Amino acid sequence: MQVDRDWWRGAVIYQVYPRSFFDSNGDGIGDLPGVTAKMDYIASLNVDAVWLSPFFTSPMKDFGYDVSDYRNVDPIFGTLEDFDQLIAEAHKRGIKIIIDQVLSHTSDQHAWFVESRSSRNNPKADWYVWAEPKPDGTPPNNWLSVFGGSAWAWDSRRRQYYLHNFLTSQPDLNFHHPEVVNQTLSDVEFWLKRGVDGFRLDAINFCYHDKKLRNNPPNEEIAEGSIGVRKENPYAYQSHRHDKTQPENLAFLQKIRALLDKYPGTTTVGEIGDDNSLDTMAAYTANGDKLHMAYSFDFLTEQCNANFLRTTIETIETKLNDGWPCWAIGNHDVSRVATRWSDGSYSRERNLVYMVMLLTLRGSVCIYQGEELGLEEAELAYEDLVDPYGIAFWPEYKGRDGCRTPMPWNMEDNNAGFSESTPWLPVFKGHLAAAVSAQEQDPESMLNAYRSFLAWRRQQEVLLKGEIEFHKSNKSTLLFERSYGNKRMLIALNISDKTVSMKVPAISEAAGEELSIVNADWSGSKVELPPYGIGLAWL
Structure with a gap:
């Protein structure tokens, strides 16, 4: 197959x-x-x-x-x-x-970390990011955790800091x-x-x-x-x-x-x-x-x-x-x-x-x-x-x-x-x-x-594989074109709660008419979109 x-x-x-x-x-x-x-x-x-x-x-x-x-x-x-x-x-x-x-990173309960923290010379001693404290006992540098506070946690057994970009219970692996x-x-x-x-x-x-x-x-x-x-x-x-x-x-x-x-x-x-x-x-x-x-x-x-x-x-x-x-x-x-x-x-x-x-x-x-x-x-x-x-x-x-x-x-x-x-x-x-x-x-x-x-x-190859290009449009709208082979689809979206009318490239026919959510009114080189309106058309 x-x-x-x-x-x-x-x-x-x-x-x-x-x-x-x-x-x-x-x-x-x-x-x-x-x-x-x-x-x-x-x-x-x-x-x-x-x-x-x-x-x-x-x-x-x-x-x-x-x-x-x-x-x-x-x-x-x-x-x-x-x-x-x-x-x-x-x-x-x-x-x-x-x-x-x-x-x-792993959990601090992963077997690798349990072994790594047990000593400075075990087989997995360098599998995580360990570092000496500064002379005054503070963390090695100023790195911060995503979850707040220092990205370094002190381990009393190794008497070193380990890196955790997230929780202290999530030590970082040493990919070096x-x-x-x-x-x-x-x-x-x-x-x-x-x-x-x-x-x-x-x-x-x-x-x-x-x-x-x-x-x-x-x-x-x-x-x-x-x-x-x-x-x-x-x-x-x-x-x-x-x-x-x-x-x-x-x-x-x-x-x-x-x-x-x-x-x-x-x-x-x-x-x-x-x-x-x-x-x-x-x-x-x-x-x-x-x-x-x-x-x-x-x-x-x-x-x-x-x-x-x-x-x-x-x-x-x-x-x-x-x-x-x-x-x-x-x-x-x-x-x-x-x-x-x-x-x-x-x-x-x-x-x-x-x-x-x-x-x-x-x-x-x-x-x-x-x-x-x-x-x-x-x-x-x-x-x-x-x-x-x-x-x-x-x-x-x-x-x-x-x-x-x-x-x-x-x-x-x-x-x-x-x-x-x-x-x-x-x-x-x-x-x-x-x-x-x-x-x-x-x-x-x-x-x-x-x-x-x-x-x-799923049936629109132009949406699955096509290129994209934006057209000039009103400040509360998005107007872009998807193209693939000889097919071109125009998408007009109103990102506001007000009706919007604007100029658009001439379309050949409306697309997606079987979809009840498509509600644009195309007329020549203009389109009218109701509040949060959606328009799809073939160029």
């Missing part, structure tokens, strides 16, 4: 956060059999792949992004056999499986050590042999650090969003020149790509959290020998207006050259887009225009679970929080729990059909009316709009 090596180009990837998706065994935590049980629902969305957030063995200090065994499933999520069954059921439906790989690189590649291959179709590489630009441990300079222009970090966090006050995005990382990415090339049809999407994220995306996806695609945090900020959207898209397109973007407007680390990009009120039409924008850009797309339901950010009480990030910065920043609450399956069932037991995070009552059971009965629902638009998009 011939393998489609480029299936990922233009693919739509559905992100599943397993602990909040569906609980199959009634312990209040979603699991891998729960994902398998809902595979028909996922298939009904007309997506191409599922990205599974971490399910590996972990003490769950950062909910799976602190791995203690890269080759096993944590018991709360199931077993390796459950994972194999999930892969089989997904593949049976033509759905690819992409899994999260957290390579830059060749054994670490080789072991990491071996662990990645373990899952390739098990049949996965690709990897989402978490914080992939954090793998290498400056060997000289030089201080970071101050950040002259504090820009929120470089890694989802906000101004109340001191991390934003440094220019992260030496603690991440080091040149050695490029050679490591080439090794990952060479490994994946041995398994045709597999892919990588890298998460880039950097001060210069667009430049880093370009470097990490250039020349076809590193990442297949990458995404940054540029669309995961609070900002949203037509000028910002157009500038970001055009800048990425200009910088990427031969690279391939992967777009996302939501994930498990940021507040839900229905709230983040709103004016404080809910609007189905506004959410639909964001959907169409995301799904008509050049590139691949990640959709976070619940986005297809138009879920808003859940409001939680402080005592309900479990996210260490939110607990540390409350109340200025409420953390990531509001986007991680359980998926509402049935508004009539206990815990919205997510679990028979008390869930690990409370079901948000504001989500009940948006439950899958309610939306499936409504032909005009967000869910059915996603299903029909994704089914239609």
